[in-house]
Amino acid sequence: MYLFGNNSRLQAFFQLDRREKNKVLREFLINNSLYIFLIAAIIAIWLTDTSFLSASSVINIISLSAANLPIALGIAGCIVLTGTDLSAGRIVGLTACVVASLLQSSDYATRMFAGGKPINLVLAFIIAVLIGGLVGLVNGFCTAKFNLHPFIVTLSTQLIVYGLLLMYLMIGTNNGQSISGLDSKYTSLVKGSFVSFRGTRIPNFVWFAAIITVIMWFVWNKTAFGKNMFAVGSNPEAASVSGVNVSATIILVFLLAGVLYGVTGFIEAARIGSNSAATGLNYELDAIAACVIGGVSFVGGIGKIRGVIIGVVLLRIIFVGLTFLSIDANMQYVIKGLIILVACAIDMRKYLVRK
Numbered sequence: 001m002y003l004f005g006n007n008s009r010l011q012a013f014f015q016l017d018r019r020e021k022n023k024v025l026r027e028f029l030i031n032n033s034l035y036i037f038l039i040a041a042i043i044a045i046w047l048t049d050t051s052f053l054s055a056s057s058v059i060n061i062i063s064l065s066a067a068n069l070p071i072a073l074g075i076a077g078c079i080v081l082t083g084t085d086l087s088a089g090r091i092v093g094l095t096a097c098v099v100a101s102l103l104q105s106s107d108y109a110t111r112m113f114a115g116g117k118p119i120n121l122v123l124a125f126i127i128a129v130l131i132g133g134l135v136g137l138v139n140g141f142c143t144a145k146f147n148l149h150p151f152i153v154t155l156s157t158q159l160i161v162y163g164l165l166l167m168y169l170m171i172g173t174n175n176g177q178s179i180s181g182l183d184s185k186y187t188s189l190v191k192g193s194f195v196s197f198r199g200t201r202i203p204n205f206v207w208f209a210a211i212i213t214v215i216m217w218f219v220w221n222k223t224a225f226g227k228n229m230f231a232v233g234s235n236p237e238a239a240s241v242s243g244v245n246v247s248a249t250i251i252l253v254f255l256l257a258g259v260l261y262g263v264t265g266f267i268e269a270a271r272i273g274s275n276s277a278a279t280g281l282n283y284e285l286d287a288i289a290a291c292v293i294g295g296v297s298f299v300g301g302i303g304k305i306r307g308v309i310i311g312v313v314l315l316r317i318i319f320v321g322l323t324f325l326s327i328d329a330n331m332q333y334v335i336k337g338l339i340i341l342v343a344c345a346i347d348m349r350k351y352l353v354r355k
Contacts, residue, residue, distance in 0.1 A: 072312050079298060080296060090157075092279070093279040097276070100275040129266075132258040133258045136258015139254040179275045180275070190203070190270035229249055231244055
């Protein structure tokens with residue numbers, strides 16, 4: 001942002017003539033119009049209902065943001081490569097249902113696997129990560145080796161994963177029903193709390209999301225893999241000439257994304273408690289919208305972890321605010337679509353101005 005980047009830029013702004021100042025201000029307002037709109041909406045919602053920013057509401061927003069953050073961090077890497085991942089939500093749904101079925105209480109009447117006991121929590125986590133990682137590996141391999149666009153690849157795997165999910169839910173006597181009755185150790189691990197804020201407990205999965213975010217920040221900013229990812233996203237031909245293994249980088253980005261979807265599925269299964277074929281539906285849309293709002297560009301090679309965090313939180317604030325205003329749930333999809341459209345339009349305008 002030209003105006004507030006640092007003191008030297010601010011000083012340079014005041015030295016411009018009136019016409020140049022107007023031009024800079026206009027560009028600033030256009031490039032940050034989405035943020036301005038979101039902040040204005042937050043203020044308007046708060047003025048309508050002051051409980052919107054109460055302690056319990058704030059913790060609710062933070063919790064919902066934390067639940068969506070890992071999947072957004074996964075998709076962000078795919079967008080940096082000028083791609084996307086439409087299979088993310090269905091991978092979350094599959095891993096959530098698999099984990100839930102393996103961690104149902106042994107005394108639950110309609111247990112999916114009758115007569116069994118909940119498996120070890122670490123083993124369930126590893127299974128979720130392996131499932132997510134496997135699908136991510138397929139996405140990356142097909143994108144890199146067959147030179148297919150990620151949109152086509154992940155659209156295909158989305159359908160495949162959804163079909164596998166529907167077949168899995170038909171196993172035994174489950175007959176496609178929701179999977180609930182989860183083991184208390186599992187739900188306590190994810191939804192339990194050891195910290196509270198003004199009497200409102202902060203669920204453990206918020207801290208899990210924080211740890212994942214720190215790890216992803218390190219991967220993006222402090223490793224050769226992160227540098228290669230941005231190099232490939234900016235210019236794959238130049239990256240290849242510089243010695244970067246482009247195919248391996250693309251595969252690893254999608255593999256890492258799949259692992260994050262698996263982690264999300266492990267958390268989501270306990271968070272919602274009752275898992276079905278609808279689990280994970282459209283989660284990728286929220287994640288993509290959050291990434292674009294946070295400045296992860298579809299032109300490739302541009303994006304920051306802090307931007308993803310800001311995008312996730314701002315988007316969640318808006319949707320919680322819409323609920324406070326009693327906006328119809330169906331209308332929220334319309335608003336979500338408009339946000340993605342406007343954010344992409346602004347992002348493309350920035351790219352054309354830079355060119």
